[in-house]
Amino acid sequence: MxxxxxxxxxxxxxxxxxxxxxxxxxxxxxxxxxxxxxxxxxxxxxxxxxxxxxxxxxxxxxxxxxxxxxxxxxxxxxxxxxxxxxxRRFCSVVFKYIGAFELQLRAQYAHWMETLHGDFALYDDRLFLREGKHAESLARYEKEVSHCKDRFIQRVLAENGGRLPIAMGIERMTLGTLSQLYSNTADREVSAAIADFFGTSKAELSNWTKTITAVRNVCAHFEPYVVRKGIPSSPLKIKGIEYSNRETFYIVLLLCKLLTPKLVFMDLNLCYSYRLYEDLLVTISGVAGPFEDILLMARIPEDWELLLDAATNGTISIGNDFVRKMQDRPRGQRIDTRSR
Known part of the structure; x- marks a missing residue:
């Protein structure tokens, strides 16, 4: 695949x-x-x-x-x-937050391409580095759009000579197609703005999105994952993380890195990396203790929480501190929820 x-x-x-x-x-x-x-x-x-x-x-x-x-x-x-x-439980958590990343990447790509190049930027091969690759991506995208039978979409296509405005079309696009279009985007202002949103370089974001797409497909088809020899694709290492980038668990570190906002709001629902951590904590805790061998066979690192904290620049620690304050505060007392 x-x-x-x-x-x-x-x-x-x-x-x-x-x-x-x-x-x-x-x-x-x-x-x-x-x-x-x-x-x-x-x-x-x-x-x-x-x-x-x-x-x-x-x-x-x-x-x-x-x-x-x-x-x-x-x-x-x-x-x-x-x-x-x-x-299955591990992959359900991973798949959930791949979805969160995909939504954010769609939003960023549509915003910057539309803002700087107009509604139909996807169809302009001058905006892409390799014309042949763009033609392949565009053909795949048009096939994906053709599968949509929504009457409104069909009407907009008819009114625009078979083209969709990017804000609409990007919702019909697979993560694989979006990944290829982003990596092939010529406008450095567009690619840099999107990479900056995720706290990475274009090279890192392009590479990691390719890996995320590969893992997404494994999860979507319910194929064995934690028992694989290694992660699909070959992700670049996250700077400052001392852990093998060939391990299947590395997908969690990539997602945490990309889903950590620059400002950590104390409404933790706004921080997807912390929510990923909480969901994973429930999954891993469920097999800890008498089922410890499962974690060893799934190659879950013993220091996984520290690795996630490093990947999120301390967001996990900040979130845990806030949760403890919420639990310890007197009933009815407000707590400061401004960003830190």
Missing amino acids: TDDRAGGTSDSCGNPPAIPFSPFPESYGSLVGKLADEGFLDALTPGVPFALQRVNYRHFLPYLNTVKSSMPGSPTVKMAHDLLAFD
Whole structure:
């Protein structure tokens, strides 16, 4: 699957399922026997056919392999299923905040291109560095717009010779197309203003958006993520962060970096990076303690909170301090909510 896709179906969905969809657990006997032969201690328990009825064996396999290699001599199918369930929860958090980033990037790109170059800037190849790349992106964009059957959109297209004003068209655009258009934008004022909004350079934002798009597609198709060997694409390192940029967890650091506003408002609903942290805290805390092995197999760093704090320039610490003040204040007492 290429990193410019943000819709459609998985590349692998043309393959037939490895197991039949049957309501009868006994039809899974061969798989149960295979798991028993491979050393899974609970292979012959009732929970295993229950799990196999609900997860395609081919989809389950990366989790089974991870557990088997991490727990030699004592792997269980239940542990693999718990790891899969954690992956789904982790990816739901990541996908949620990729959506928040995508909305912000759309807003910024539409604003600056429209302000400096007009409603139909996307169609002007002079505004882009590589004409061939622009033609490819424009063709993809026009295909995406053509899928919209909204009557108002169709009327605007007809009135403007098949073109949409950027403020409307950008809402029909996939993140992959938007990423390509931004990286190919020639106007340095446009690209610099957008990069500055996210606190990065154009090179960083272009590179990180490519990685975010690739991860988005993995999450959107419910493909295994935390058990991958590494993050899709090759993100540039975040300055000042001592953590491997090849790890799957790196996507969280990228999102925290990009979603941290320059001004930290004490209405934490306005700070998406802090909300990401809170959602991730719930997800990770849910498997801490007796399920600590899940976090090790998912390669969640022990110091993940410190890494997020570094990626957000201390925003996590500021947010936690504010939450503690809110919890400790006398009932009815107001607290200063001005930006710090």
